[in-house]
Amino acid sequence: MENLSLELAYALDTFYFLMCTVLVMWMAAGFAMLEAGLVRAKNTVEILNKNALLYGIACIVYLLVGYNVMYPANPVSSFIPGLDFMLGADNSAESVLAGGDDAPYYSGMADFIFQAVFAAATMSIVSGAVAERMRLWPFLTFAIFMVAFIYPVEGYWKWGGGFLDQLGFQDFAGSVVVHMAGAAAALAAVILVGPRKGRYGKQGEVNAIPGANLPMATLGMFILWMGWFGFNGGSELKIANVDEANAVAKIFVNTNAAAAAGMVAAALLARALFGKTDLTMTINGALAGLVAITAEPLAPTAGLATVIGAIGGLVVVGSVLMLDKLKLDDPVGAISVHGSAGIWGIFAVLLSNPDATFAGQLIGTVATFVWMFAASFVVLLIIKKTMGLRVSDEEEMEGMDVYECGMTAYPEFTKDK
Template sequence: MEDVIELAYALDTFYFLLSGALVMWMAAGFTMLEAGMVRSKNTTEILTKNVGLYSIAVIMYMLIGWNLMYESDGGLFGLLPSFSFLLPASEPFTAEMARAGEVDASYFSDFFFQVVFVATAMSIVSGAVAERMKLWAFLIFAVVLTGLIYPIQGLWSWGGGFLDELGYSDYAGSGIVHMAGASAALAGVLLLGARKGKYGPGGQVRAIPGANLPLAALGTFILWLGWFGFNGGSELSVSSADAANAVATVFMNTNLAAAGGVIASLLLARALFGKADLTMALNGAIAGLVSITAGPDTPSPLLAATIGGIGGVLVVFSIVALDKLRIDDPVGAISAHGTAGIWGVLAVLLSNDEATVTGQLAGLGAIFGFVFISSLIVWGVLKITIGIRASEEDERNGLDVSECGMEAYPDFTGARAK
């Protein structure tokens, strides 16, 4: 019997690690998507931001974030974490504990799986503030979001806090990860302002095409693949028949929702604009994935595709609406992760009998309110101290040279100059 339990421990540990690696690969997806959706003169800066934010997230979650979120025993009144620092110096779970069935998987494998979620939330911010934010202001904000803001609101639900007590249900993080990232992004965009030339004096919306749509499409497919680890790994186990069946359901529904999002956004774009808009289709895929993330384990296949399809419709309308409000989001991140994230949290009610309207609304309100307000404060402090917006000249010339001292496509830009 001990051998069976030990084998289950090893299998679930391996599943955590494999799922975490898939989610880590989503960092490449966000990087490629954003690099494809911005102008060539800002590509190197986007790449630097993404590799930097991922590394900051890993270190900050090791230093303090993990302890705030999961070692606070639900927090004071389910709200305030206890402060402690650093992971254990060595794996705290022993082979004897595994054989006795006292623990389900390696402590460090759980940390690895959770830390890549933190980086995902911060990646959402990167695309929304692209092409006009100072690099170092962004990276400083990444320190605060990944070390403090994300873990505190994560404590409220996944860490056994008050939202968990209220019955808030969010399987893999439509609200906890995606809406949280979009809320932080919205706060930054409001203080940052739009890119120069994006909006005309009469309210016209001027398209600013991305430099590399093949790269953006590749990034979306990478995200789609990584999402199987994001949602599938959130089952937290694969070592029993029931767990394996649940994982298969999650994979299937995740895939169906993404496909539904693409088809719905393509059809709506055709109806609204008369063309098959690739950028809307790419955001439709992401919106479908975000929409199913809060509850991929309970819908039927048809309902999963429908949930994703509704997400695909919402993201198109949301992108258009934000442009009308002159809220400039170069990659559509606020819509794909925020608007679709809200829908995903509410969509849980369609198939999960244990979820309640009160619990889901409380989760949405608490997460958005805390992340938006705290992010607004941090962005505001950065704005009045070191500044968050690049100069008009740097924005015109591109952030690659001013922030990184190199161009992503020097041969191409040199040839064009000649």
């Protein structure tokens, strides 16, 4: 009976892990719909191509090398991971049935695929920030380096047992390890690529460039919201006992509460500032609430989770306005959603997690940002000098769909020339 109990628990935890993986993979569709809705019609096919291909490339590269960099069998030090390729064998029945604290409680392959979709999500953050002007294949070239080494190194520092984990840095599901990390890489790309033509006037004015399909963007938000239950819930890693089942349920409640509060708070602030309820702020408010609670979705009460999410919604509105003042053009607000809200979320951990310290959270945030920004900047600068990053003025004016992909998303609305 004991062996049967161990096998059932292993099977249930593995199945739960895999279903959460499916939800996180579904976030790829959310990113694609969100970004396609927030760009102009002439750039729709290209941004969809970016999202589809980056997912495929991320999965291949993470399988080949990224996973073993992030979770090395023989790390060089707490700062430098080891280097290995491909995946080893999965857990044996004997190791599972041995029981005890060291016995595996879910499949190693389930762990890999869960981490792989996290890696793809991190790279997806970059695609929206450089939409409408960064060329497709230089972007995908950067994705190889991002998923093979840049992201896995800082992931190792926390989740692979590196120096940030040893320091006590607390980040449950990745407000900094995933979201701010992706935003730091996106910031480097935005600086090197530059703003879209016509976005900023000579007198410092900010010219609106509306997206082509806000219903699609709203759908993307809800897909991401749904996927986040797997993102945060799956990070609990197990469910096959009463305490873990209750923990997962609490994570779902807190994740939902934070998203709802972030959405409403951002909408209210936008209404107060602009006199109108800006749908893009509503969308990004929900996503900012989700990012903010990701650092610690288990410890807070539902009430505190609501407050954390609401503040995240306020932060994202202020951040979007600040980036525009700095002339950092981010068409979808990715840097604000994932970066600014991620920073807020990592320090919000101090409100409920007694194991977190201000120094630990600060060091973890700064170290992750510096590494992700600097490494990304160097790689992107090399790509810029060798391949080029930005489309020509003519290509930008005509749209990237025709020049990069040879087709348009809405051909029935394209006038014959």
